[in-house]
Amino acid sequence: MVAIPRLLSIAGTDPSGGAGMHADMKTFSALGGYATSAITSIVAQNTCGVREVYPLPLAALEAQLRAVFDDIEIDAIKIGMVADRDTAQCIRRLILEYAPRHVVLDPVMVAKSGDRLVDAGAVAAVCELLVPLADIVTPNLPEAAELLGTNIPDSRDAMMAMCDDLRGLQSSHVLLKGGFLADSTCADLLISAQDTEWLEAPRIATRHLHGTGCTLSSAIAALLPQHATLPAAVRAAKVYMTRSLEEADRLGVGKGQGPVHHFHAWW
Template structure:
C-alpha cells in the first residue's frame, strides 16, 4: 500500500526570489512528500540582498483564502510564518479556532536577515495572546523569544532552557528554541514539551547560503509531524533535512547575496555517466 500523502498549509509572506516564505515552504512540503497549499499574508520585494518593500494583504482577503482552503480540503498540518500585523494575527487565530487543524507550527517571524521588520511592533501582543495558545509548536530564535518574553536574549543554554519554559508558561504547548545566535562550533536547539526537554545539537556549517533557513525548518516540521508519532522524532527528521539542504546549497547559484538552501538536494542535480 502506498504511503499516505498529507495536505499541509502554509500561511506566510511571498518571496519572489524563491528562497524563503511561501516559496520555500512549498518546496519543503514537496521535498518531504506532502501536498502543499498556501494562504499569502504579504507580498515582499526581496532577493538574496534583502527586503526592499512589503505590501500587506488585507486581513479580509487572508480570511477568504483560509476559508477557501479549510472549507474544502482536509488539512493535516499548518505552518505559520510572516503575519505582518495584528489584524492578520487575529484573522489567523479565528480560522484556527474555527477549523481546528490537527497540528500547527508557529514560526514567530519578526525581522528579516537584513533587519527589515516583518511584524509590526503592536502585533507582538496579539501574537502572544492569540496565537501562542493555539500552536502545537513554536520555533523562535533567541531574539524572537526575548521579544515575546520582554526579556534580554539568552546568552547560554541554561538561560535558553529557562526561556523555553517561560514560553510554555505563556501558553505555548511545545517550544523549539533555536540557539543559532549563541555562536560557537555547534548550534544547539532545545525542545520543551509536556513530556520534558531534549537537546538537539548540530555542527554549524560554514555555508554562505542560509536564506530561508528558519522558514524551511518550520515548514519541514509541519510536513513531517503527521508522518511521526511525536515532536522529538519530528524535530530530529526536520533538522536532518535542513542540515542536508544547507550542506548542498553550494550546488545552487542564486543571486549575489545570501543564497537559499537546496530544498531538492535529494532529487537534483543527478549525476550522469
C-alpha cells in the same frame, strides 16, 4: 498518520524563492506533502534584503483560507509572517472554526538581512492570539527574547534559563533555536511542559542562510503527520535542515545570503 500529508502555509511571499511561503511550498513538496498556501503579505525581498511589505486586505486572506479549508482536509498548518493584530485575529478565528490537526508557528519578525518585517503590536498579537493554538512555536534567540521582553540569550545556560518563561506562553512545545550562538555545533532546545531535549547538529560554514527559519518550521509541519510523536518529527526536520544547508552552496543563487537547497535529495 497519512500517506500524503495535506499542508497549508500561511505566510508572506518571497519573489526570490528562498523564504516565506515559497520556501514552505518547496519544503512541503520535498518532504512528500501536498502543498497549499494562503498569502498574508506581499513582500518585495531577495537574498540582499527586504524592499517593501504590502499586507493583504483581511477579506483577501480570509477568502484564501476558506477556499482551502472548504475543499481540502488540512493535516498541518505552518504560520509564518503575521503583519498585524487584525491578521492574527483572522487566522485564529479560522483555525478555531476548521480545527486542523497540527499547527506550527514560526514567529517571523526580522529577515536574515536584518530588515524588520513586523511591528511590536503584531508580535504581541501573535503571542496572545496564535501561540496558545500551536503544537509548537519555533523562535530563534532574538525572537524568543522579543516574545518574552528579555535579553537575547548568549549561551546554552541562558537558553535553559528561558524554559519556564517560554512554557508560560502556553504552546504545547517550543523549539528554541540556538543558531545565533557562537558554537561549533548548532544546538536547539526542544521544550515541553515536562521535559527539555537538546538537538545537536554540526554548524555548516555557508553564506546560504536565507529562509532557514521558514524551512525548518515548514519541515516540522510536513513531518508531524508522518511521525508518531512531535519530538520525532522535530528531530527528522532538523536532519533535513542540516542537509539543506550542507548542499546549499551547490545552488549559487543570489548576491547576498542565498537560499538553502530544499531539493538536495532530488537533484
